[in-house]
Amino acid sequence: xxxxxxxxxxxxxxxxxxxxxxxxxxxxxxxxxxxxxxxxxxxxxxxxxxxxxxxxxxxxxxxxxxxxxxxxxxxxxxxxxxxxxxxxxxxxxxxxxxxxx
Numbered sequence: 089x090x091x092x093x094x095x096x097x098x099x100x101x102x103x104x105x106x107x108x109x110x111x112x113x114x115x116x117x118x119x120x121x122x123x124x125x126x127x128x129x130x131x132x133x134x135x136x137x138x139x140x141x142x143x144x145x146x147x148x149x150x151x152x153x154x155x156x157x158x159x160x161x162x163x164x165x166x167x168x169x170x171x172x173x174x175x176x177x178x179x180x181x182x183x184x185x186x187x188x189x
Contacts, residue, residue, distance in 0.1 A: 090122060128148065128150045129144060129147075129148020129149055129151060130144045131143045132161065132184040134183050137160060138160050138162070139181050139184050140156060141155055141161070143159055162181065163178035163179055163180045164178065164179045164181060165169050166178075166179070
């Protein structure tokens, strides 16, 4: 007659399975309550002319700042002040993938 079904290996596998199921349930609950990060309301695209605003959501931060579709982005100022495209304190923008939300 064989020994007990609940050997050490079986208990280890049951415990590992229970941990994986608990992790999956936790992951699912976090994903279901996840909110998208805030956005400035503008979709930037790369073109031959540089980085352009493809579309601007009405009432968004970008719309309140006066950005309209077709605007070109040259550089970003770290202090929020206007800057010339070649200003030393400004960060030039080469492509849309360098932009952060």
